[in-house]
Amino acid sequence: MPSLTLDSALDTFSQRFATSARYSREGSESIPGGYSRSSFNFGPHAIFVERGEGARIETVDGHSMLDLNNNFTVNVLGHDHPAIREALLAAIPSGISFGNPGLLEGRLAEILIERVPSVERVQFSCSATESCMSAIRVARGFTGRTRYAKFEGGYHGFSDVLHISSHAGPDDDCGSDTDPKPVPDSGGIPANDVANVVMLPQNDWESCERILRANAADLACLILELQSGAGGLVALDRDFVARLRELTSELGILLIFDETISLRAGYHGAQGLYGVTPDLTVMGKMIGGGMPLGALGGSAEVMGALESGAVSISGTHHGHKLALAAGIACMETMDRAAFDRLNACAGRVMSEVNGWAASRGVPFAVYGAGYSHLSYGYFTGPEREARSHRDYWRLVDGERTQTISLELANRGIFPVHRGEFSLSLPMSDDDISEIVATFTGVVADLAG
Numbered sequence: 001m002p003s004l005t006l007d008s009a010l011d012t013f014s015q016r017f018a019t020s021a022r023y024s025r026e027g028s029e030s031i032p033g034g035y036s037r038s039s040f041n042f043g044p045h046a047i048f049v050e051r052g053e054g055a056r057i058e059t060v061d062g063h064s065m066l067d068l069n070n071n072f073t074v075n076v077l078g079h080d081h082p083a084i085r086e087a088l089l090a091a092i093p094s095g096i097s098f099g100n101p102g103l104l105e106g107r108l109a110e111i112l113i114e115r116v117p118s119v120e121r122v123q124f125s126c127s128a129t130e131s132c133m134s135a136i137r138v139a140r141g142f143t144g145r146t147r148y149a150k151f152e153g154g155y156h157g158f159s160d161v162l163h164i165s166s167h168a169g170p171d172d173d174c175g176s177d178t179d180p181k182p183v184p185d186s187g188g189i190p191a192n193d194v195a196n197v198v199m200l201p202q203n204d205w206e207s208c209e210r211i212l213r214a215n216a217a218d219l220a221c222l223i224l225e226l227q228s229g230a231g232g233l234v235a236l237d238r239d240f241v242a243r244l245r246e247l248t249s250e251l252g253i254l255l256i257f258d259e260t261i262s263l264r265a266g267y268h269g270a271q272g273l274y275g276v277t278p279d280l281t282v283m284g285k286m287i288g289g290g291m292p293l294g295a296l297g298g299s300a301e302v303m304g305a306l307e308s309g310a311v312s313i314s315g316t317h318h319g320h321k322l323a324l325a326a327g328i329a330c331m332e333t334m335d336r337a338a339f340d341r342l343n344a345c346a347g348r349v350m351s352e353v354n355g356w357a358a359s360r361g362v363p364f365a366v367y368g369a370g371y372s373h374l375s376y377g378y379f380t381g382p383e384r385e386a387r388s389h390r391d392y393w394r395l396v397d398g399e400r401t402q403t404i405s406l407e408l409a410n411r412g413i414f415p416v417h418r419g420e421f422s423l424s425l426p427m428s429d430d431d432i433s434e435i436v437a438t439f440t441g442v443v444a445d446l447a448g
């Protein structure tokens with residue numbers, strides 16, 4: 001009999017995080033839901049944090065936790081990294097906000113151009129949501145076409161234009177496996193925005209080719225994550241992506257990689273590992289070193305639409321000085337050795353946890369495309385990896401995976417609640433051992 005169930009995990013959670021529960025309740029008197037991001041929800045409520053240092057956070061409930069959430073992959077250097085602290089402290093005294101450009105913007109642009117193969121020009125914003133919106137606008141302006149294509153399970157921010165079929169579930173009216181239909185991820189998204197989206201199934205070449213050819217005349221672009229995050233972690237096959245590159249070029253559809261998360265895959269981003277070059281790339285999360293920053297990069301030709309005035313994009317805080325300062329410090333610290341270290345740690349977690357699960361016949365796995373943004377699931381059958389968003393619904397036991405997330409938090413490890421985590425550079429070999437031991441301990445108690 002399992003000693004761990006959803007009810008027992010919830011009981012322990014409510015005892016351990018009672019102060020956080022109180023802050024949530026009190027917060028909801030002034031903020032809908034108690035805080036401004038619904039993604040803070042961790043089961044019944046968010047865990048409130050007092051401070052972070054290195055790989056750990058301290059909660060208001062008095063617990064020190066190994067941070068495997070890392071603000072949803074942002075904090076690749078963990079918390080209070082000296083390089084970022086010094087960069088911010090050095091930038092503040094000369095003023096923080098101007099109606100003029102400064103010198104930091106060009107420096108971060110140079111770093112991204114040097115590293116990311118598709119990027120010859122860059123425009124900064126405050127978030128990846130904004131840069132994804134910009135990408136669609138640039139693509140529409142450049143091609144003169146209106147609709148765009150995306151994958152079911154791909155998340156590209158919360159704008160009306162893009163918050164579509166990222167979280168579609170079995171109860172939604174979302175069409176068949178081979179002909180998915182777009183569904184809005186929120187109330188308040190106009191039907192026009194939904195109608196402008198052409199949905200594609202991940203890793204299903206025949207369906208994708210048929211759908212893209214049938215809609216090509218209207219399609220400005222295809223936006224994709226090489227490894228999706230929010231929709232259950234699904235990595236696109238390299239050959240599949242290479243064929244999409246060829247087909248979109250043939251059909252005059254711009255190809256956009258949303259590397260908001262996957263830029264942490266390696267020194268040249270995930271596109272460097274895939275060896276496929278898109279027309280536009282969206283970046284975010286780690287590039288701001290913990291400050292709010294998004295970026296759109298691409299070929300000089302396509303990004304030229306912004307220079308010619310054909311497409312106009314400008315926001316008051318775009319390319320904010322402090323975000324640029326922190327971003328430069330983060331990217332400079334993330335040299336090749338740093339990416340190698342993170343990816344080696346991720347490989348260790350995967351092989352040790354999965355080796356343990358296989359040796360005991362427990363249907364649990366940690367998986368991903370081999371870099372430090374990973375997923376975990378308790379599976380309903382023999383397959384141990386979701387190949388598409390819909391595979392994820394079918395293969396992953398939602399209740400058991402949720403139980404594991406709650407219990408990891410109860411035992412001092414803070415992942416993303418839906419079954420996802422990322423590593424940070426300050427994690428030591430002992431921290432990695434702690435991660436492995438906690439996962440295997442929790443899953444053993446769940447499996448019984």
Ligand SMILES: Cc1ncc(COP(=O)(O)O)c(C=O)c1O
Binds near residue numbers: 130132155157230259
């Ligand atoms: C792939 C991807 N694109 C875009 C976004 C939007 O980023 P932000 O919430 O920083 O605007 C996210 C956020 O999780 C993401 O994972």
